[in-house]
Every structure is written in C-alpha cells, then in structure tokens.
Amino acid sequence: MKSRFYAYNVGIPLVCAAVVFLMFDMTRIDIAFSNLLFDPLTQTFPIDKIHFFEKLTHKWARIIPNWTAEIALIGAMLSLVWPLVNPHKRPRLGAFLERNKVAPVLRFTANHRRDFFFVVVAFALCTGVIHFLKSHTSVYCPIETTLYGGKMPHIEWYSNFQLFHEAGSGRCWPGGHASGGFTMLALYFVARRYQWRFSSAILWGSLLLGLIYGTTRVLQGWHYMSHTFWAGIFVWLSCLLTALAFYGRARLELPVVNKRTQKVFSAQPEVLL
Template identity: 65%
Template sequence: MRSEPLRFFAWNLGLPLAIALAIFAVFDLTSLDEIISNWLYYPNHEFPFGHNRLFENLTHRWPRIIPDLTGEAAIIGSILSFIWPLMKPGKHDRLLRLLEALRIAPLLRFTARYRRDFLFIVVSFAVITGMIHFFKSHTSIYCPVETTLYGGTMEKKEWFENFSLFHEAGPGRCWPGGHASGGFTMVALYFVARRHQWRHARAILYASTLLGAIYGTTRVLQGWHFMSHTFWAGVIVWISALLTALAFYGWRRLASPAVQAPGSAPPAPEQALSGLG
C-alpha cells in the first residue's frame, strides 16, 4: 500500500520535474534554442511563415477554438449543474414533465451528476492560465524576432536570469509559450478520464500533448518562440492541472479511480442534491 502513492507521485510529479531539469540542462544552459532558430532563420534572413496570414490563421488564430469551446462548455455545464437538484418531485411536477418532453432533463441530470468534473475543468483552465501569465510577467522574456539575434532591438535572456517572484520583471511576455499552453490545457480532460477510468484516458493525454506541441512548434517556425518555450509550457501546465486535480479528487481517485457500474440509472432530483459526488 505504501508503494501506491509513491508510484503515483513518481510518475505524475517526479517525472515532470525530471523533464523540467532535463529541459533546463539541454536548452537553458546551452545554445540549442538558438541553433534551432538559426537553422530556420538564416536561409532568407527571416523565419518561414513569419508573415504568412493563412499560416497564422491556420495555426494560431483558428486552433484557439478547441480550448476556448472546451472552457465555455465547462462553464455552461457548471451553471446547468445547479438546476436539476432544485427540481422537487411533487412541487415541480409540471416543470419536470416539460423538461422531459423537451429532452432537457437528461442534460440537466448529466450536468448535475458530473458537476465536480465541470467545475474542475473551469478551475483547472483558470489556474493554468494564471500560472502561464504569472511566469510570463515575472520573467519578461522577449520573443526571438524581438531580439537583436533576429532583427529586433531587445537583448536575449534566459528566464532564470530575469525571474522576479514578487513583482513584474518587465514588458516581455514570451516565456513560457502561451499558444502551446492553450493546447496543453486539454490535459485537464485526462484527469477527468482518470477519475472515471475511461478506456480512452491515455488517448486524451497523448492528443492533448500532441496538440500543445503542434501549437508551440508552429510559433517556433514563425520566430515567435524558442523551442524550449513549448516544453516549459507543457511542464507548467501539467503541474498546474495535476495540483488542481489533487485538490478536487485526491490522489486515490486519480490513482485508482472508481468504476461506475454499467447501466446505472441517472440520479433523481433529490439524489442529485449532493451534486458534488
């Protein structure tokens, strides 16, 4: 039994911290970021797709719809989850029949049943966004195209050279990768899947990781991020989502999530009053 929490935290916290250390050693303490960006920049003294509007729309603006719609759906689900427990048999029978006739009742029962999960996604997205903005403002790192290395006017620095814990470090806002973090935020769905032991939980994890990596890499191609910015965004997002999931579910539910019996009936209004179960 003692090995169970150790195994859980080793994989979910220890491994990301080890990856962070590797990123620090491989990228931040070397010139690998510059080597990669130089390879992209020097052929024509500009970054590929840097001024391509179609590429910008396809890889930066339009893809935002995925995390944006997910967050909005979670907010709507959270709000709706409070409605069904208010429906009292005998007191709201007419309204209950109307909701059933309009096929709204199943949706309300669903949101009430999974209220904790909807709230987790909302809070997780907020925590992740807050942490990314905190590190952006408290490191004040400039993007490659803003530095003197690639035609800009600002000096290139590493995040740890400029980090300030208690106040903003300056106007730079490039570290970690914000666009990459938008894709990585979808890992919040993985923790929901882990809680309910959904069969495709790992597929959600891999898809979220791939999404964040694609988001970040396209910005590297445009000269708006160094490669390490994407990796750092992934680590920060994962730890933020993990800590939020631990606060909502506890490590036991994430390590050994309860399995819901197949075919179980949705809760009645009076049963849903617990809401957060």
C-alpha cells in the same frame, strides 16, 4: 501505490524540467534551431509571413481549448439549475422539461458538476500560472530580439525572474499558445477519475496538441522550442494539483478498467456541493 503515483505524476515532470533546463537553458540549442528557420538576408522568419499558416495554426487552432472551456463553463452553470428545478416539488415544470428534452441535459450536468467545475478551475489555474510566469520573467520572443532583427535584448528567464513584481514588458516564456493545447490535459484527469480505458489516448493526444501548437509558433519565430516544453511541464503540474484537490489521489490512481469490466461512469457520479 502512493509513492508510485507521485513518482510518475510529479517525479517525471521534475526530471523533464531538469533535462530541459540543462539541455536548452544552459546551452544555445534553442538559438541554433531558430537560426535554421531565420533568413538573414530578409531579416525575417519566412513562415511568419504566410498569413494562412498564421490563421490555421494560431487563430483557428484556439477553437479547441476555447470551446472546451466554454462547454465546461456552461455545464458548470447548468449543473446548478437542476436542484433549483426540484421536479418533486414542481412536477409540472419537471414534466415540461422532460417533454422538451431539457431535463436529461440538466440531470447530466448536475451529476457531473464536480467534473465541469474541475475543468473550469484547471483551465483558469493553468492560464493564471502561465501569465504569472510570463510577467515575472519578462522574456522577449526571438523575433523581438536583436538576434533576429528586433530591438530587445535576448535574456534567459532565470536571469530575470522576479517573484513579487513584474519584471518588464516581455511576455514570451513559457509558451502561451502551447499551454492552450496542453490545458486539454484536464480531460485526462477526468477520464482517470472514471477509470476510462481511453484515458491514455487523451493524455497523448493532449501532449501532441500542445507540442503542435508550440512548434508552429517556433517556426514563426515567436518562441524557442524550450518554451513549449516548459509550458507543458507547468500545465501538467497545475492540472495535477487541481485534480488532487477535486478528486483525491486514491481516485486518480485506480487502474484503468478494461472493456469487459468497465462501469458506466462509476455507477453513481459524485455531486459537487
């Protein structure tokens, strides 16, 4: 079971990384695909000029991961309130909160404190990893390079990687917008913790969301397609590492429970101390 768990959750992403590196970074497929979207007469990516497309796919689309992160942060903060209320010592306060329907919310957040904090930390770690890679590779977006009417040179991430200091002002690799969609993978690990039968739907939905986010930026000339794939790989590994720290491998590798035998959130949710 242990070897199978790591084969799926670490082995597959590493194989994907090797495929992306050899198929995209070692060839000109990225450039060939972006060439199809570029208008050499106007020296622009036509879709980048559609303001509604920009708002719909770049501005408004951020609502999904942003609201998820905000809800998780609020839940994490509220989870600390119920132990402070301590209705056994403060029965009047407890009764007041019960009458106003606040107590169930506080109990829920306290019971799932570990999950709320996991999502907060996973989102933060994913964001941090992506920003680190962006600043330490200094890759410029296609639309910024001389290939597509810009002023900056086209460089590959591996030729400009600096481990201990920033490599320059470029901030295009991996895909930041795509990573926002992929961070929803954190919810998949929460679902796996509880053996929820819809966990696979969350997995594929999060992957699809990240691909959509990334592809829209490719269409606008602000990323190459491989940037999206790299973002997904790094976000997955970041979420996996965080999930192992919060839940442990033994919990995450439990089989999904079907509808007939599924428990309601594992009877007694753990509380993060």
